[in-house]
Amino acid sequence: MRIIFMGSPDFAVPALNALVEAGHEVIAVYCQPPRPAGRGKADRKTAVHERAEQLGLEVRTPRTLRNEEEQARFTALDADLAVVAxxxxxxPKPILDAPKMGCVNIHAxxxxxxRGAAPIQRAILAGDKETGITxxxxxxxxxxxxxxxDWPLEIDGKTAGQVTEELALLGGQALWRWLAEPARYPPRPQPxxxxxxxxxxxxxxAQLDFTRDADAVERQVRxxxxxxxxxxxxGERIKVLLAEVVPGGGPSGVVADDHLKIACAERAVRPLxxxxxxxxxxxxxxxxxxxxIPKGSRLNQEEPGNS
Incomplete structure (x- = not known):
């Protein structure tokens, strides 16, 4: 098939790879424009942009698809399908309607x-045991x-970074499977x-809320x-990249021992x-x-100091 691919971050790269490996003709790749990043604030291309250039594919980086000129350029590609990740x-509707088979989205x-912008993080914060690719x-x-x-994935205990990497690979596999036999997977309305x-x-x-129970704080970390x-x-921010729930109590946000155990509304968390x-x-x-950070210190105070 003649396919337009539309994606920007690392999450979308396995899907682009799957299209190429499956032998489809990727006629153009749309992604976000390069933007200033890093200490030097030099323009940095998205992960998809870089991968598309490695594959020798045409890259387009419009800032909007709402103007008629950009929509006409998109339509002129005469695509069978657009894959979005x-x-x-x-x-807009003229873009959705342009490919013969419409646009297919890989959603995490x-x-x-x-539905919406941050499905992986929201699933973890809510304590979901599984998520998946649709x-x-x-x-x-x-x-x-x-x-x-759709394709489920267990996520209990995983960080957002781990889930993103696993879902990215799963998205590429799901796309490969659907493109091989699209008639096998007829569209079904969402309930x-x-x-x-x-x-x-x-x-x-991202600021840890120790007034919540320890399970909720640990999920916030992940x-x-x-x-x-x-x-x-x-006055200094300390990142917590991994933590565990441990027994304990006391005023919320107060350090409860000499190894940085922090009391929550229920039980405590220990950063790892x-x-x-x-x-x-x-x-x-x-x-x-x-x-x-001595025992008895109160974290997240508006004014620096100890309790």
Missing amino acids: AYGLIL SLLPRW LMQMDEGLDTGPILL EDGATYASKLDKSE AFNPPGAWFEFL IVQRAGRTRMNPDELLRGFP
């Missing part, structure tokens, strides 16, 4: 649960189109029962890794991997040798 732009949840025929709604194929919305993450949500959930002490700004990852004892 974490592209980053809303597709088992629809209709977790191949969906796109319509004008937000992840509301008919389901073509409205069980539909939830995965709203975009706000940076403030959901925001990467880049890392954090607490604040003496932490990181100071600009430093390497370390265990809590290594952190405490260079940045003491």
